[in-house]
Amino acid sequence: MKGFAEWARVQRRVYLGNATSVRDFRAQLRGNRPILLWSIYLGLLVLFVVLAYSNIVAQGQQSVTVVQTQLKSFYKSILWMLEVMVALVAPVIVAMSIQSEVQRKSYDLIATSPVTPKYYLIGKVLSGYRYVLMLIFLSLPVTAAAVVLGGATYGEVFISYFMIAMHGLLYIAISLPIAVISTKVVPAVIYSYTACWGYALFASAGAAMYMSRSMWMGGPQEEAPFYALLTPAMIETPVDAHTSLGKLSVPNWILATAVILVIVRFMVVGAGSAMTRKGSKETASLRIHGLVITAVITGIAALSQFSIMGTFTTMGASSSGGGAQELCIFFTVLSLPLIFALPNLSTWSYVDEHKHRPGGIFDVRQLLSGAPEGGLPYLLALLATMFAVGSGVLVYFGGAIDAVSIVYFVWLTGCWVFVWAIGWLVSSFTRTGAGTAKKSHIASTVIIGLLPWPFLSIVTAMSEADWLDVFRIYPFAGFLYNLSDLDTVVLMVFELWVAAAALTIWAEFRRRSVVSLYKRALNARQ
């Protein structure tokens, strides 16, 4: 009971009486500037409505159906405009707020006061989100016009507005860790925009592709699935759209909100981890969240895929590859977000804080501490979780994991270990801290990943050699091959693991020489 009371007190302090949020609120709404900005915004909205309405009226007498269609598109265009406004404002507001505090050096004063990273970050989220909500609420009179004129129902407006508000929260959450790890305001804003708009574009395209693929494979066609609501592509959604979870029918907007809140929590924990030292509870929490979210997302994706697609449940060593290839694509796509996690798992530095200093290359005890030697174990744990959950769901639906799929997963693991080894190696060449090592890792991975491609394409175009034989030397060739042939996959696995092992040995040799170099220098100083 006492523990609960303390928990409640802390939550009240973080969410209700947050000093950071109160301070930002005072500054945000002070003076003439906010009134001017909001007036311009409202003026633009009203102008848009007047123009749209005049356009409809100017067409003279029309059938009810045509007018109804025009009003619908009028309503849609308001929603799109709002979504764009939110996507423009939300990413920048937190990034600027946090980074300007760091640049102004007022953050040091907060960092020495007894507040947790969560307190500070939630304060920033609240103050930023309040701005986004004001933006949304101010447009309500305009949307009400669409309802009165017959373009939409109040229920549709409520759901759409709610989802736009949730997207705003999502954009703020995405920009949060970026703002924390950036070192200047402008890069923080640019990276935040890149991440949020990148997410919006790729997630929308991904959801659309997934939906069309699902329909093609025999899935439901009457309404969009809940994950489409996570993207700006499906702002206008039917109020009664739902997803069946066993016998339970859950409205899509509730499922989408739950997923967004999980992502927000993950981002807040991630940003908090970036602000803390080695072994902090924020870092442990981030790592546990990572494993749980991997399991949940794999589970949901597998459930929706394997239950819908009949071909998956009859998977075997078919001559065409078929099911095995689908399963391999499934795991490959699911593992792609690792590209964002790997720079943090694979890089190290001896000129930074303890959390960046490796005490070795592989230590399972450091799985949750954030130490560099826990990076590889954590990467393997993520991949093992993905494989275990994905395979479990597949087996549950009566499918089977064949040899090609298993060997392919070994290749996929080798692929990520190879990328990890690149990070471990470039860190040994970096003398200016973990931040530089991370950037170098990203650049090196892109170079190694993309550069051989045009070169090898030229070779295949200019010679009689088989495309497959030439590309076999490419470490990421598994993404391009038809995986039906077990011998080819085994060969690829062998090649990649040899390359990964060689890189790892070289990287570790370099790390040890760097350590001894520093030790000698320090001993000489003593």
Place this chain on the structure above:
Amino acid sequence: MLEVLGLRRVYGSLIAVNGIEFALQPGDIFGFIGSNGAGKTTTIRMLATLLEPTSGTARLNGFDVVKEPMEIKRRIGYMPDFFGLYDDVKVWEYLDFYSTLYEVPVRERPSVIDNVLELTDLTVKKDSFVSTLSRGMQQRLCLAKCLVHDPELLLLDEPASGLDPRARAELKQLIAELGRMGKIVIVSSHILPELADFCNTVGIIERGDLMAFGSVRDVVKTIQAAKVIEVHVIEGAGEGSMFLHGKPFVTNTHMLGSTTFKVEFEGTEQDQAEMLKSLVDAGFQVTEFREESADLEDVFLRVTTGAVQ
């Protein structure tokens, strides 16, 4: 009580702070002296929990800087060398913000804010915007912010930098007052005369090593093995100098003019009195007999080489 135990901070092959150790009692005002880049700010930032020590630690009334940073944060007030205030809030709002962060009870906040404003002489500026304050007032506001939670340790990094002489004098008085209130105050500066005025303890840091630590008097004594006594006579300074040369405890003598000479002396105060008596007995008409005291600047220059890392 603050105990600094082998505090060390390494960046790659660079040792910024090399295992320094010292202890301070409540009421101590500790002047932390060093050249730019000597390791003062790094040490203070480690004590403020902003930087993680590579090894070693510090304890404030039993709480460990490394293991219990949150407990330390509740007990310290930190004023960095460069800091940004929120320009767009009023003075009382600024202090209210920090009172909330330090969990000062809501009912007590108005009186706490009034008290710290009075202590820092900013009461008249309570409703002014922070942006309208002068540099000295902003400095005092930052100090006021450090005091809202009644800390046990104050870490002031170059608090007087950029202040005019009057603002500097007012700040010195304020810091002295804080020492009298029983707080441990650590003040870093390279403006040495201002530290000697109100610090009862000093430490000299050079390239990360604590070269000297103790009371101002002890530190001066440590580096000045021999006293230097300046003697003024009506006439015959040369003879006087020759007279004392070779006498017990006299290590050297220097002529400064026809009526003045210096004696380097290693004896006690009793021996010093005996030497004066022997001069007078020998017929020298002594008009002034004064021990030259070295100041912090002399000590600093003697102890350090001025090298930065």
